[in-house]
Amino acid sequence: MQQRKEKLQEMELNGEQTEADDGTDAPIGKESIVLDYLLKKHLEESSYTIDEVKKDIDTIIFGGNDTTTSAMSWAFYLLGLNPDKQAKVHAELDEVFGEERDRDVTKADVNQLKYLECCIKETLRLYPSIPLIGRHLEQDLVIDGYKIPKGVNCFINLFSLHKNPKYFKDPESFIPERFLTEEITARHPYSYLPFSGGPKNCIGQRFALLESKVIMAKLLLKFSVQSTRPLDQVRVSYEVIVKARGGLRVWFRNRPPFNAEGQVATT
DSSP: OHHHHHHHHHHHHTTOOOTTTOOTTSBTTSSOHHHHHHHHHHHHOTTSOHHHHHHHHHHHHHHTHHHHHHHHHHHHHHHHHOHHHHHHHHHHHHHHHTTOTTSOOBHHHHHHOHHHHHHHHHHHHHSOSSSEEEEEOSSOEEETTEEEOTTOEEEEEHHHHTTOTTTSSSTTSOOGGGGTSTHHHHSOTTSOOBTBOGGGSOTTHHHHHHHHHHHHHHHHHHEEEEESSOGGGOOEEESSSEEETTOOOEEEEEOOOBOTTSSBOOO
């Protein structure tokens, strides 16, 4: 970490950009975008110490494993239930990668995968990895005429929040397109909180989305997914992490190769 810090200082003196600034042609994982971002913050803010950088990296890497796994599991399952949405993801991947299904995923690739990102965000709306977020009130709060006194610990139910029909039309349905439309700007900023919100929001949310997009892109480039159970047979377990009892079983099948015309062969 110290070596990377010194390298960033040298690059800054030379006016060079880092992965955290650009890096659009660099394969994801070749350099740590997240580490660069936190180290740059450390260099800019003396109050943010190198020990805090280390703690935040530990939180992102180790604390984010189960939550990201949960999000991707539900995303694959929902795509397996919605072949029309999955077809749009495959079309987007083919447009970005063409016939190069085995090459590294770059930051430029990830930035182009808009629809895949919408699918992940919609998954987190329906099945947020963490079902509840807590806050300790430091002052009295009045909501709809009800006074909540200072000192109370409050918990926000994300499942109810994310399915409020005032902000999400047809809230029980998997509609990734809702994150592509003007609906986003019209929506209350705290109506969607898969990574919490405010000063206590998840520091690893950018890393989690990046990780999910890269892993899902690599798999969906080569495979199609089919869910083995309908949604009404899935029982959700509301633990620390939102899980499905008995797991979310899906079939992964090889996608057909490209034909001589550069199109995906039909089966």
